[in-house]
Amino acid sequence: MTAITKVPPLVTVFGGSGFLGRHVVRALARRGYRVRVAVRNPNLAGHLQPLGNVGQIQAVQANLRVRWSIDRAVQGADHVINLVGILFESGRQRFDAVQDFGARAVAEAARAAGAKLTHVSAIGANAQSQAAYARTKSRGEQAVLDTVKDAVIFRPSIVFGPEDGFFNRFAAMSRLSPALPLIGCGETKFQPVYVGDVAEAIARSVDGVIEGGRIYELGGPETLTFKQCMEQMLSVIGRKRLLVPVPWWAAGLMGSVLGLLPNPLLTTDQVEMLKTDTVVSPEAESEGRTFAGLGIQPQPMDAILPSYLWQYRPAGQFNKPTSA
Numbered sequence: 441m442t443a444i445t446k447v448p449p450l451v452t453v454f455g456g457s458g459f460l461g462r463h464v465v466r467a468l469a470r471r472g473y474r475v476r477v478a479v480r481n482p483n484l485a486g487h488l489q490p491l492g493n494v495g496q497i498q499a500v501q502a503n504l505r506v507r508w509s510i511d512r513a514v515q516g517a518d519h520v521i522n523l524v525g526i527l528f529e530s531g532r533q534r535f536d537a538v539q540d541f542g543a544r545a546v547a548e549a550a551r552a553a554g555a556k557l558t559h560v561s562a563i564g565a566n567a568q569s570q571a572a573y574a575r576t577k578s579r580g581e582q583a584v585l586d587t588v589k590d591a592v593i594f595r596p597s598i599v600f601g602p603e604d605g606f607f608n609r610f611a612a613m614s615r616l617s618p619a620l621p622l623i624g625c626g627e628t629k630f631q632p633v634y635v636g637d638v639a640e641a642i643a644r645s646v647d648g649v650i651e652g653g654r655i656y657e658l659g660g661p662e663t664l665t666f667k668q669c670m671e672q673m674l675s676v677i678g679r680k681r682l683l684v685p686v687p688w689w690a691a692g693l694m695g696s697v698l699g700l701l702p703n704p705l706l707t708t709d710q711v712e713m714l715k716t717d718t719v720v721s722p723e724a725e726s727e728g729r730t731f732a733g734l735g736i737q738p739q740p741m742d743a744i745l746p747s748y749l750w751q752y753r754p755a756g757q758f759n760k761p762t763s764a
Contacts (some may be wrong), residue, residue: 451646452476452514452555454502454546455523457485459603460560463639464521466491471643478502478513504542505532510549519646520550521558522584527573527605528699528707535576543580547587556652557591558645559584560638563631563657563718565595571712581655590652592645594638597659597718600741601635602748607673609705611752614674614681621694623706625685626667629717631659634739641734650734657724658731660738666714676745677752678759688715 456465456477468475469492479485482499489497502513504524514520526538543559550557565577584591600607610620638658644650664672670683686694691711699707724730731738753759 448472448474449518450474450476450516451519451521452478452517453521453523454478454504454513455525457488457499458523459601459605460599460635460638461523462488462491463601463635464523464642465497467639467643468646469493469496471647473646476500476513476517504545505537507545510545511552514546514549514553514555517553517555519556519558520546520553521560521642521646522546523560525560525562525577527710528704530702535572539573539576540579540583544583544587547584547591551588556646557584557588558642559591559593560642561593561595561655563595563597563659563720564713564716569712569716571709573709573713585653592650592652593655594641595655595657596638597631597633597720599635599638600632601744604635607745607749610670611673611677611749614677614679615752617681619682619684620670621686622667622670622683623686623691623711623714624666624688626665626670626683628666628714629663629719630666630669631663631719632669632741633658633660634744637731637736637738640736641731644734654729656729656734657720659720661740663719672741673745673749676749678754679752
């Protein structure tokens, strides 16, 4: 008699080819899930294939602005994860379309398919914010909870790790510039969180061990100012650079000019976001809606940054390590 093999659950991951997405796909593949990665251009998602076994990871075309493509990507899925977000608007990729309408469309598709839902937002999501990014993130969260009552929502602080857009960008700037700007004089506080820890939390939500219908705030073990983040990054790459305080009015002017570029270093909306600390709230800590409540010990920055920022040292991997 032939034994019947149980088919592993299918997880659809929107935005699975991005920075956070590849770590989420890896965490799911290691657990044995079948992973369907929904992206705008599947031809650019080939780097995900080695993360799983043959046939375990499949890329399909989907666009959060096109509802029928969302329904098709979710069809047959047991769990849906939405990681899609944008830091600046470009072309038809608008905050409202991606982070509000898109979040609602994914939630409605998941509900119609009878699938569980995990949604990734961001610390700082606020319906009353002056920043369009924060307002649309908040509306997206509300749309998700209105549509799928037991959805799990994660709000990470600034996420770091290989291919991140924060430390890598400023480290690259330090190779060419004698000075680095401190937006708002560098006083904004962050709680940088390792991308692998965020991916682990998301994977546990798929495992079904995280209570739904709640918003979890994910921050690393250290709370640092913008200036302290730059100082630690410079220490890791072994470079000395002048840190120039940029007051808010000047940062706003910079954002209005740089925001005109195709891939802007800074926009006026990002300047507004930087006026608010990106740290875990006391309410989330007291209610167990943090890494501690999930039983995850987040990695400190000094354990991770050297593993990928070495490329920005004057002699790269051949630089002699500096003593702590």
